[in-house]
Amino acid sequence: MVTVIKTGHSIHRILNYNENKIKEGVAVFMGAGNYPIDDANLAINIKLNRMLKQTALNENVTRNSVHISLNFDPSETSLSKEKLMAIAHTYMEKIGFGQQPYLVYQHHDAGHPHIHIVSIKVREDGSRIDTQNIGQNQSEIARKEIEISFGLVPAERHKRKQDYELTPVATSKVLYGRTPTKRAITMVLDVVLNQYKYTSLPELNAVLQQYNILADRGSENSRVFANKGLLYRILDQNGNKVGVPIKASDLYSKPTLKFLEEKFIQNEQRRKPHKLRVKNTIDLLLLSKKTVRLPELIKRLEKEGIKAVLRQNTDGLLYGITYVDHRTKCVFNGSALGKQYSAKAIQERCGAESASQNKTTFRIKNSREGQRQWDSQDSILKETSTVLPISDLGKVLDQLLQPEQAFDYLPKQLKGKRKKKKRKGQSDNQ
Incomplete structure (x- = not known):
């Protein structure tokens, strides 16, 4: 079982996301925890108002909503409704949300069984539930205990079976025209934005483009760029943008540029141990x-x-x-x-810019006017480029390193005697 926990500012948005999935026919409402009436009588307004009233007890908690997904191995397709609800109740109890109001939905829009749980961080007495590092601490402990008690496929074994495939997202690549654009983009973003550690938009796009998605700021002269907006686009197999772009603010998780910039800062430290x-x-x-x-x-x-x-x-x-x-x-x-x-x-x-192993290129160019050429080497080295085998390199170097002949040299015997200088005070007759 793999768990994903996200916090947000809006109960409305998270609830509407799950309820809209029901309208689309890709999700069902499973049940609730700590609601005063039966699940069958829970209308949307009752689901929402119960949580809104409790969060109003502490207005200082701005990120007051919690959205959790419990993801099971693709082989576990026979999990019954009763077992899934039991897993949800046990999980919420173990992470400290057992007394909170929560709603459970089962989604059928991915290649593996999974459920979504919607809850809030404000207790009945108005105090706040601390979710700092809850994913690494309480959730991880709960996951391992639930896997054992309910006989689920451990997350570690699932990772080993995958053998670190280069397609870590469970969804297939998004192809424009085959899947509703907004839904397809959301499925990929839910995994990539929360699991990968990136520190810039190009780094994020290096992952997204493997699933035919692009986070696009537009051109520098565009209104989107000037307003620090962000669009998500679908790409075809050649990397060309196709279809109508989706605004980041139109997606339920609000993966805006501001949201990503906060992720960039967090991920800078998180990725350091893996560099x-x-x-x-x-x-x-x-x-x-x-x-x-x-x-x-x-x-x-x-x-x-x-x-x-x-x-x-x-x-x-x-x-x-x-x-x-x-x-x-x-x-x-x-x-x-x-x-x-x-x-x-x-x-x-990788040697992409180096010369081949069998040849070496030498270039000799005149850089000063009036420089003499060496006639003895003229047959080997020209003013223009000459390519020589490595076997001849030693001969070339020997000739290059020979001292240049001094044409103004005269033997001692041919030199005239130096004229002695007169000393001061002496005459020629002295």
């Missing part, structure tokens, strides 16, 4: 053979669970590289790892 794994993997792959070309490096990185996303200009020249580590869910721009891992450095380390 060394990517660097070491690249270094070891490049050291394992004398020459590893870039396409080969990309394939070998994929086997290690790392996707290298290349950024090229319209002429096909590589100017950037981003590494998506699907094992640790961390994203790193090449320069963030260090100069050795930038696009330019990786090309050089």
